[in-house]
Amino acid sequence: MMIKYRVHEVAKDLNVPNKEVIDTLQKYTGEVKKHMTALDENELDLVFEAFTQKNSLENLDAYFAEGNQKETVVEPEKPDVSIQPEKPAASSQPAKEAQKPARKAVKPGKITPVGPKPQQKTPVPSKPVQNTQPKKPQPVHNTDNSIRRPMGRIVDTRASHVELDKYNEKYDRLASEKINTNNTVQKQKLTQRSSQYRNKPRNSRKETEAERLRRIAMERKAKPITVQIPEEITVGELAMRLKATAAEVIKKLMGLGVFATVNDVIDFDTASLVAMEFHAKVEKEVVVTIEEQIIDDSEDEDDNLVPRAPVVVVMGHVDHGKTSLLDAIRHANVTATEAGGITQHIGAYQVKLGDREVTFLDTPGHAAFTTMRARGAQVTDIAVLVVAADDGIMPQTVEAIHHAKAASVSIIVAINKMDKPGANPQHVMEQLTEYDLVPEEWGGDTPCIPVSALKKTGIKDLLEMIILVADMKELKANPDRAAKGTVIEARLDKGRGPIATMLVQNGTLHTGDILVAGTTVGRVRAMTDANGKKIDSAGPSVPVEITGLDDVPTGGDIFNAVSDERLARELVEQRRNALKEERFNARTKVTLDNLFDQMKQGDMKELQIIVKADVQGSVEAVRQSLEKLSNDEVRVNVIHGGVGAISESDVMLATASNAIIVGFNVRPDPVAEENAKRDGVDVRLYRIIYDCIDEIESAMKGMLAPKYREVALGKAECREIYKISNVGTIAGCHVTTGKITRTAEVRVVRDGIVITEDKIASLRRFKDDVKEVAEGYDCGIGLEKFNDIKQGDILEAFMMEAYRE
Numbered sequence: 172m173m174i175k176y177r178v179h180e181v182a183k184d185l186n187v188p189n190k191e192v193i194d195t196l197q198k199y200t201g202e203v204k205k206h207m208t209a210l211d212e213n214e215l216d217l218v219f220e221a222f223t224q225k226n227s228l229e230n231l232d233a234y235f236a237e238g239n240q241k242e243t244v245v246e247p248e249k250p251d252v253s254i255q256p257e258k259p260a261a262s263s264q265p266a267k268e269a270q271k272p273a274r275k276a277v278k279p280g281k282i283t284p285v286g287p288k289p290q291q292k293t294p295v296p297s298k299p300v301q302n303t304q305p306k307k308p309q310p311v312h313n314t315d316n317s318i319r320r321p322m323g324r325i326v327d328t329r330a331s332h333v334e335l336d337k338y339n340e341k342y343d344r345l346a347s348e349k350i351n352t353n354n355t356v357q358k359q360k361l362t363q364r365s366s367q368y369r370n371k372p373r374n375s376r377k378e379t380e381a382e383r384l385r386r387i388a389m390e391r392k393a394k395p396i397t398v399q400i401p402e403e404i405t406v407g408e409l410a411m412r413l414k415a416t417a418a419e420v421i422k423k424l425m426g427l428g429v430f431a432t433v434n435d436v437i438d439f440d441t442a443s444l445v446a447m448e449f450h451a452k453v454e455k456e457v458v459v460t461i462e463e464q465i466i467d468d469s470e471d472e473d474d475n476l477v478p479r480a481p482v483v484v485v486m487g488h489v490d491h492g493k494t495s496l497l498d499a500i501r502h503a504n505v506t507a508t509e510a511g512g513i514t515q516h517i518g519a520y521q522v523k524l525g526d527r528e529v530t531f532l533d534t535p536g537h538a539a540f541t542t543m544r545a546r547g548a549q550v551t552d553i554a555v556l557v558v559a560a561d562d563g564i565m566p567q568t569v570e571a572i573h574h575a576k577a578a579s580v581s582i583i584v585a586i587n588k589m590d591k592p593g594a595n596p597q598h599v600m601e602q603l604t605e606y607d608l609v610p611e612e613w614g615g616d617t618p619c620i621p622v623s624a625l626k627k628t629g630i631k632d633l634l635e636m637i638i639l640v641a642d643m644k645e646l647k648a649n650p651d652r653a654a655k656g657t658v659i660e661a662r663l664d665k666g667r668g669p670i671a672t673m674l675v676q677n678g679t680l681h682t683g684d685i686l687v688a689g690t691t692v693g694r695v696r697a698m699t700d701a702n703g704k705k706i707d708s709a710g711p712s713v714p715v716e717i718t719g720l721d722d723v724p725t726g727g728d729i730f731n732a733v734s735d736e737r738l739a740r741e742l743v744e745q746r747r748n749a750l751k752e753e754r755f756n757a758r759t760k761v762t763l764d765n766l767f768d769q770m771k772q773g774d775m776k777e778l779q780i781i782v783k784a785d786v787q788g789s790v791e792a793v794r795q796s797l798e799k800l801s802n803d804e805v806r807v808n809v810i811h812g813g814v815g816a817i818s819e820s821d822v823m824l825a826t827a828s829n830a831i832i833v834g835f836n837v838r839p840d841p842v843a844e845e846n847a848k849r850d851g852v853d854v855r856l857y858r859i860i861y862d863c864i865d866e867i868e869s870a871m872k873g874m875l876a877p878k879y880r881e882v883a884l885g886k887a888e889c890r891e892i893y894k895i896s897n898v899g900t901i902a903g904c905h906v907t908t909g910k911i912t913r914t915a916e917v918r919v920v921r922d923g924i925v926i927t928e929d930k931i932a933s934l935r936r937f938k939d940d941v942k943e944v945a946e947g948y949d950c951g952i953g954l955e956k957f958n959d960i961k962q963g964d965i966l967e968a969f970m971m972e973a974y975r976e
């Protein structure tokens with residue numbers, strides 16, 4: 172920083188009048204300066220040069236002589252020590268005066284490289300000068316006006332008097348100024364520095380942060396970082412991985428046209444674009460779940476696949492002979508193979524036909540079948556539909572057809588009870604065509620086999636047909652891999668612990684295998700086949716009963732043989748927690764109330780409906796009207812229609828197919844009602860077809876009016892009657908349960924019969940109108956319209972609440 176050195180200061184330091192300095196400057200520069208004018212370096216040089224030359228000595232001897240004379244004056248007793256100087260060219264007085272200014276002239280010279288050295292601060296004794304300056308350049312006479320520009324500054328240090336205080340003061344000033352500009356100066360002026368920093372404590376922190384960012388940026392440039400980015404990542408997490416601030420990332424995102432906050436989730440593509448902006452190398456983070464680690468879910472190669480036995484389920488109307496048929500098939504097999512062995516029921520069994528095998532699920536009826544399907548297990552390949560030849564197609568037969576169709580399994584019709592005199596297989600086949608099941612002999616693709624479970628006739632034909640259909644389906648599996656399958660049924664045995672019947676669907680299950688079945692885990696301790704025989708391994712389509720699981724699994728659970736028991740236990744723990752959460756959140760079933768939302772989210776492509784009515788005509792009418800409601804977004808699909816009360820089976824089908832149930836002049840039976848409530852199946856009951864069509868149409872447009880439900884508030888018993896003119900009858904009541912509110916609606920119940928419904932017109936305690944009266948208190952109640960209240964009447968207070976599911 173430049174130090175201002177003004178004319179008057181220079182004059183003062185040179186000990187000459189201001190005018191002399193001004194004149195000197197004017198002489199060499201031609202400019203007239205004022206006494207306050209600050210001089211630049213060149214001007215100062217000129218002035219000092221001029222004054223130095225003006226006061227120069229002819230030789231040193233003269234100077235020393237003069238000095239000695241002086242000393243002689245001061246110390247006359249030592250005259251012999253003095254050195255006689257030669258006569259100076261100029262008078263000695265101006266020369267002496269020039270000494271001081273010459274030294275002073277050094278001060279501003281600090282800004283030039285030839286400035287004074289610090290040691291000059293120390294007083295210079297007059298005597299040693301001759302030693303320290305033996306080669307002093309010869310003084311230049313200033314006899315003419317032409318002044319020579321000096322090559323370097325000549326410093327005259329001959330002074331006997333140096334103003335050290337002034338020097339120190341200037342040095343101090345310089346030092347403090349340096350502190351301001353360069354904080355590496357640590358030692359000097361501590362108090363000054365600390366006060367300076369005290370005033371700006373935040374600056375230092377900001378600097379650190381800025382430095383850190385600079386360093387990271389440098390590091391990033393020097394060595395690009397590699398970031399792992401998963402499918403989705405929050406902005407904050409991405410910033411952390413990029414070693415950047417969230418603000419930086421948000422800024423880059425804005426640049427990409429994405430406006431996100433620190434907690435927002437961005438996808439892999441966006442995140443990688445941002446990462447690239449930060450010069451980072453992007454790698455996709457692959458999240459390996461425990462399932463992926465321990466369960467081999469790879470596709471089988473065709474070369475590894477071998478044919479497997481078909482898995483068959485028997486369905487049909489009650490008493491049409493399902494159990495008899497299953498028994499007939501089983502015994503035909505037992506007698507053929509296991510010489511009269513007594514077989515135990517394990518839920519499934521295999522029969523042999525030559526070198527071929529067929530696996531039957533020994534759980535007649537579609538209940539178990541649909542339950543499994545509802546749990547996501549696709550177990551069966553073929554459904555045998557049992558229809559009694561003398562009875563024909565009955566409601567449950569129709570249900571079974573719909574269930575089988577919904578599960579996309581092949582249907583083989585077994586026309587049973589052919590031994591009966593009233594057997595009419597032709598009629599059965601005719602009926603089947605009504606349900607799109609055209610018999611093969613009529614050119615369709617539904618095999619119809621006449622059998623008699625009682626007489627055990629046609630069983631072989633049925634089995635052969637099953638194998639034929641299976642062959643057409645080309646059912647294959649790979650026995651050389653870890654087993655995978657489905658739990659058919661399970662129970663807890665007091666002695667043996669949890670026992671599960673499992674159907675191996677792919678791979679081979681061995682004793683000792685670690686198993687995960689739904690939310691249970693364990694090792695296969697013992698394994699028996701359907702005949703109760705101990706086995707060590709079971710291949711595809713083989714049903715087995717195993718022990719060794721830590722808990723009872725549920726029918727329909729999928730099981731896997733896994734590679735690591737510790738991870739298997741961890742997986743089961745995760746599943747248990749997930750299940751808890753799922754139960755808590757409850758699966759979003761389609762209802763008319765959430766239909767529009769689901770349609771909007773694109774979750775709904777088909778609205779499945781089950782129609783139940785009192786007469787077949789209504790079912791058809793409704794089916795046609797509903798299917799006409801299909802639009803571009805949603806296809807309305809009536810998957811089942813039937814006559815009669817809404818049954819447990821309807822609810823089951825609705826659960827499995829995510830359908831809603833529509834009933835006309837019918838009611839759900841108690842079990843169905845309970846199940847529908849439990850499973851969240853929407854059951855809508857109507858008396859008029861138009862209402863149904865209208866409501867479903869509104870639901871599809873998202874304009875369904877909210878539903879109302881009654882919320883009971885409390886009950887009051889009428890103990891006195893007061894007839895008041897102009898007001899009417901007031902019931903003196905005692906609140907027995909809950910509370911009565913002024914805005915409530917009231918139902919008057921006399922001897923268990925609802926007399927009327929009305930609104931409260933007045934509610935009083937003593938003479939005051941009140942908003943509500945709590946249990947145990949007396950009050951007076953006046954009703955809006957009903958005036959015929961009697962002693963002993965019960966007033967039920969309730970309110971209607973609008974709600975959406």
Ligand SMILES: Nc1nc2c(ncn2[C@@H]2O[C@H](COP(=O)(O)OP(=O)(O)OP(=O)(O)O)[C@@H](O)[C@H]2O)c(=O)[nH]1
Pocket residue numbers: 487488489490491492493494495496535587588589590591622623624625626
């Ligand atoms: N005449 C004759 N009767 C049969 C035949 N098959 C079954 N039945 C009889 O029909 C009745 C019902 O047979 P089930 O096998 O119990 O019928 P289901 O379909 O299993 O019946 P549910 O288990 O109640 O659904 C029994 O009395 C059988 O004896 C058959 O082929 N001919």
